Amino acid sequence: MAMKPEDVLRAIAAARGDAICVPTMTTSPAWRTIAPDDLSIGCVGFMGGASSLGLGLALAMPKRRVIVFDGDGSLLMQLGSLATIAGAAPRNLTHLIFKNGVYHTSGAQEIPGGLNVDFVQMAKGAGYRKAYAVTEFDDFKRRLPAILGDEGPVLVELHTGLADKTPMTDRSGVPFHQQVESLRQKVQTAG
């Protein structure tokens, strides 16, 4: 049975410490509820950009862990970012793919290739330091310390079901420019 994305996010919230999180698309509404007003920035307005946004954050702040909550459809929009990330080789980047096989926000149309698309093989081929899939929540909880602590870039393909909410059913998000300014102030204050 596929993992519930909300369960995965709650487990990450409890374990992440001061890591910066970059949710996108269907993880965004749940993350806002689970981890409100914290060190996070949603990729809003440029679909597919979460992994590259996370790369920039990781390069700018090498002592802080950055966790990207990517979608399978989102990553397909900028698939070359796998090679860009591997080339830059940020040791502090964890790239999570919430794989549900569909574009949930627009009505759950299947992504190209559906669930057959293998992001683990793609990440390995691009040159990520580690890449593997997790299909069971108990296994995810057991591996979580390594997922958040291993030297990156690490990609983990999470086999998840659909989130309860999407950015279309929950429009309570803060505009991107406000998130940019808020996170910039927080990280620069923290030093």
Added chain:
Amino acid sequence: MPESIPAPLIIDTLKDTFREARGASAREPLGWILSVPDTHQKTVLAALDKERALRVVTCATEDEANAVGAGLWIGGEPCVLMIQHAGLYASVNTLRGVAMDGRVPMFYMIGLLQREKDRDPKESRHSMVRFAEPLLDTFGVPHARLEGPDDVHRIPEYYRLSRERRGPAAVLVGLETS
């Protein structure tokens, strides 16, 4: 008549621009070059390979370069995007989403590949040269041409402008760098 700009002059200008941006906290790397390799600026890219004070991240697409630049900005790191006009066309949605709507200062050096030496870019035979400035105008992106060594002062000027207006600003590299 436009002239080619030597790569060392551009690199020294970028270093000075980054030093100014960092102020008293200047350290290495001074700044980041986010590049989707541009044939027009290839001598600069080749020289950057030997530079230790500037760090180059080669991106697969200009969309990525914009998003990486946003992350660097949030973390307080200065950067320049070195792309080609074709890459500008390919990435306008991300430019809009990140630099404009996201109010992220983003400074672009855009190579005008195939720009004819004896023509104004707006009268070029090549659509990719001809449409670059009108596209930037449409999006309200301030821009200037680098038509020769005397114009390199536009680099820090438009870099600062991107910071002041919290948005995009660009210089267009008129002739292939030397």
